Amino acid sequence: xxxxxxxxxxxxxxxxxxxxxxxxxxxxxxxxxxxxxxxxxxxxxxxxxxxxxxxxxxxxxxxxxxxxxxx
Amino acid sequence: xxxxxxxxxxxxxxxxxxxxxxxxxxxxxxxxxxxxxxxxxxxxxxxxxxxxxxxxxxxxxxxxxxxxxxxxxxxxxxxxxxxxxxxxxxxxxxxxxxxxxxxxxxxxxxxxxxxxxxxxxxxxxxxxxxxxxxxxxxxxxxxxxxxxxxxxxxxxxxxxxxxxxxxxxxxxxxxxxxxxxxxxxxxxxxxxxxxxxxxxxxxxxxxxxxxxxxxxxxxxxxxxxxxxxxxxxxxxxxxxxxxxxxxxxxxxxxxxxxxxxxxxxxxxxxxxxxxxxxxxxxxxxxxxxxxxxxxxxxxxxxxxxxxxxxxxxxxxxxxxxxxxxxxxxxxxxxxxxxxxxxxxxxxxxxxxxxxxxxxxxxxxxxxxxxxxxxxxxxxxxxxxxxxxxxxxxxxxxxxxxxxxxxxxxxxxxxxxxxxxxxxxxxxxxxxxxxxxxxxxxxxxxxxxxxxxxxxxxxxxxxxxxxxxxxxxxxxxxxxxxxxxxxxxxxxxxxxxxxxxxxxxxxxxxxxxxxxxxxxxxxxxxxxxxxxxxxxxxxxxxxxxxxxxxxxxxxxxxxxxxxxxxxxxxxxxxxxxxxxxxxxxxxxxxxxxxxxxxxxxxxxxxxxxxxxxxxxxxxxxxxxxxxxxxxxxxxxxxxxxxxxxxxxxxxxxxxxxxxxxxxxxxxxxxxxxxxxxxxxxxxxxxx
Numbered sequence: 001x002x003x004x005x006x007x008x009x010x011x012x013x014x015x016x017x018x019x020x021x022x023x024x025x026x027x028x029x030x031x032x033x034x035x036x037x038x039x040x041x042x043x044x045x046x047x048x049x050x051x052x053x054x055x056x057x058x059x060x061x062x063x064x065x066x067x068x069x070x071x
Numbered sequence: 072x073x074x075x076x077x078x079x080x081x082x083x084x085x086x087x088x089x090x091x092x093x094x095x096x097x098x099x100x101x102x103x104x105x106x107x108x109x110x111x112x113x114x115x116x117x118x119x120x121x122x123x124x125x126x127x128x129x130x131x132x133x134x135x136x137x138x139x140x141x142x143x144x145x146x147x148x149x150x151x152x153x154x155x156x157x158x159x160x161x162x163x164x165x166x167x168x169x170x171x172x173x174x175x176x177x178x179x180x181x182x183x184x185x186x187x188x189x190x191x192x193x194x195x196x197x198x199x200x201x202x203x204x205x206x207x208x209x210x211x212x213x214x215x216x217x218x219x220x221x222x223x224x225x226x227x228x229x230x231x232x233x234x235x236x237x238x239x240x241x242x243x244x245x246x247x248x249x250x251x252x253x254x255x256x257x258x259x260x261x262x263x264x265x266x267x268x269x270x271x272x273x274x275x276x277x278x279x280x281x282x283x284x285x286x287x288x289x290x291x292x293x294x295x296x297x298x299x300x301x302x303x304x305x306x307x308x309x310x311x312x313x314x315x316x317x318x319x320x321x322x323x324x325x326x327x328x329x330x331x332x333x334x335x336x337x338x339x340x341x342x343x344x345x346x347x348x349x350x351x352x353x354x355x356x357x358x359x360x361x362x363x364x365x366x367x368x369x370x371x372x373x374x375x376x377x378x379x380x381x382x383x384x385x386x387x388x389x390x391x392x393x394x395x396x397x398x399x400x401x402x403x404x405x406x407x408x409x410x411x412x413x414x415x416x417x418x419x420x421x422x423x424x425x426x427x428x429x430x431x432x433x434x435x436x437x438x439x440x441x442x443x444x445x446x447x448x449x450x451x452x453x454x455x456x457x458x459x460x461x462x463x464x465x466x467x468x469x470x471x472x473x474x475x476x477x478x479x480x481x482x483x484x485x486x487x488x489x490x491x492x493x494x495x496x497x498x499x500x501x502x503x504x505x506x507x508x509x510x511x512x513x514x515x516x517x518x519x520x521x522x523x524x525x526x527x528x529x530x531x532x533x534x535x536x537x538x539x540x541x542x543x544x545x546x547x548x549x550x551x552x553x554x555x556x557x558x559x560x561x562x563x564x565x566x567x568x569x570x571x572x573x574x575x576x577x578x579x580x581x582x583x584x585x586x587x588x589x590x591x592x593x594x595x596x597x598x599x600x601x602x603x604x605x606x607x608x609x610x611x612x613x614x615x616x617x618x619x620x621x622x623x624x625x626x627x628x629x630x631x632x633x634x635x636x637x638x639x640x641x642x643x644x645x646x647x648x649x650x651x652x653x654x655x656x657x658x659x660x661x662x663x664x665x666x667x668x669x670x671x672x673x674x675x676x677x678x679x680x681x682x683x684x685x686x687x688x689x690x691x692x693x694x695x696x697x698x699x700x701x702x703x704x705x706x707x708x709x710x711x712x713x714x715x716x717x718x719x720x721x722x723x724x725x726x727x728x729x730x731x732x733x734x735x736x737x738x739x740x741x742x743x744x745x746x747x748x749x750x751x752x753x754x755x756x757x
Contacts, residue, residue, distance in 0.1 A: 033257050
């Protein structure tokens with residue numbers, strides 16, 4: 001019984017720790033999205049909104065595919 | 072943005088070509104961030120500042136006269152019909168962005184009143200590539216709204232925000248300086264991506280009545296949201312225009328040649344500032360009251376019940392019922408010893424023995440005793456907690472009543488001085504007053520509409536999110552649906568996180584900036600003043616007791632300079648950090664025309680000390696009346712480039728005074744008479 005309780009406690013700790021990491025990962029991703037915004041700002045061809053959004057969407061998909069989000 | 076060079080051709084006072092190389096700190100001279108330009112009034116200092124803003128934004132100061140006559144008069148008389156200004160700049164003085172520079176050139180044709188603007192990117196090899204959207208490119212580096220803060224007209228406009236709450240433009244500019252623009256853009260892009268994903272989800276969901284209804288609801292809400300967003304932008308631009316108009320009118324009255332008009336305007340300014348401060352305080356007191364009720368309100372009801380329960384326990388205890396008058400160990404001892412305390416034997420199996428055994432169920436033990444004590448203690452604590460609460464709430468109410476009275480007083484004062492202005496009977500003042508009343512009414516309506524718009528957008532966001540969630544739930548099973556659902560939920564989450572980051576960042580920045588300004592005031596102000604920043608970035612100078620200071624012109628200028636310096640410094644320091652979300656989108660040079668104009672000696676020295684610390688690049692334009700030895704002493708070791716605007720006058724000197732300038736023990740002339748052409752040239756002091 002105590003072993004099972006310990007296992008549950010450890011699982012809770014892991015989830016809590018990964019939730020903390022999740023917040024950091026989200027903010028890192030937002031930072032990368034902001035970098036895309038800045039990069040497109042300075043492009044000579046006055047890059048289109050669609051190009052910028054496509055790039056952001058791809059960045060988010062890659063982030064999800066790397067399993068950084070708990071589903 | 073770092074300015075490298077300004078070149079003008081036949082622009083206003085400058086006949087032919089004239090140019091300035093700005094001081095840019097580098098590894099050899101890391102502290103030389105000041106470009107100092109001396110010039111007498113009318114010679115072309117303000118023209119230099121206007122040249123930069125005109126070249127970048129097609130913008131000239133409101134008091135820049137003859138705005139349609141930009142071509143130098145002498146050149147025009149010789150047949151020249153065009154003039155141009157070119158600004159070369161970099162985005163940053165170090166890092167990868169410093170390898171490229173940019174050239175903005177604007178050409179004006181005075182005969183047709185038309186102009187052309189181009190921006191080129193110059194790479195490390197000197198190759199020029201034209202930017203296809205020059206206006207939006209420049210506006211994205213340093214938004215036009217920020218012009219009046221980075222290009223600071225010290226003498227003409229001493230207020231960077233109007234006194235009666237017109238801070239919308241200022242708030243927008245501050246958010247741009249702090250780097251909110253990119254996050255706001257990201258929120259907009261995430262919202263569009265979310266919309267696209269929801270559309271994909273809708274196409275995958277089973278088509279039935281519910282689905283059709285949800286899809287229609289969603290389309291309608293998204294369409295309305297787009298309309299409301301556009302409407303809000305239009306309203307916000309209108310609010311900015313009206314604030315500028317109100318401030319312009321106020322400034323004209325402040326500078327009126329009618330002494331009474333100036334006096335009344337000062338009273339109006341002071342009362343309006345005080346009114347805003349009181350209104351902010353009422354908001355804080357209301358919030359405090361709500362917080363008290365949330366924290367303690369339930370205890371008021373709980374306390375009564377708890378005391379009733381405690382009274383019951385004590386009453387029953389008094390009557391020997393709670394706890395029971397006999398302990399468990401006592402009953403167990405009787406049963407074990409088979410002998411009662413009176414000496415009679417207790418024989419197992421007898422009726423008496425059974426009755427005694429039955430007492431164990433209700434016997435007192437340590438646990439019951441503890442529970443009784445705990446119950447009493449909870450009741451007492453709950454009661455204690457509520458003792459102060461009613462008084463705290465009443466104190467809040469009293470404070471709010473008091474504030475409402477004060478607000479009423481200030482409003483009456485505003486009405487009184489507004490009436491007095493009207494009664495002056497001066498047609499110019501009347502006209503200005505009418506213009507202001509009209510603008511303020513329109514401003515009030517626009518602000519109210521903007522608020523309603525924002526509220527509608529907020530509700531639509533909730534509706535859209537809720538409808539999208541229901542559509543997601545209706546997705547058929549499968550990995551494609553799972554991925555789409557996860558992506559859609561995650562994008563919504565990112566959008567919410569960006570909103571929350573924006574709010575946190577603004578709160579922190581306001582606090583940091585206020586502290587920085589208060590440090591400057593503590594160090595350099597001759598009075599015990601501090602700054603208070605409200606939620607709209609309106610800032611007031613207050614005394615230690617919180618009352619608003621009616622500022623002199625000098626104090627106003629000092630405060631404005633201190634605030635903008637603190638803002639720029641904060642943005643600059645944050646730009647050096649890596650990995651941050653709010654890297655500033657706009658750090659521009661600080662260009663100040665007559666920064667010491669209204670300041671007395673003590674404040675001049677103070678300003679000369681803190682200004683160079685605030686910005687990466689500082690460009691000062693000074694007349695000889697503002698140039699003193701103490702200022703020279705403070706900034707000499709920071710000056711990288713120094714110029715005199717030399718005036719060539721095509722008339723005889725006769726009685727006109729000479730205006731020599733003393734710099735580091737040398738005398739420089741600033742004008743020559745009897746020249747062949749009337750013009751200004753730029754002479755570098757080596």
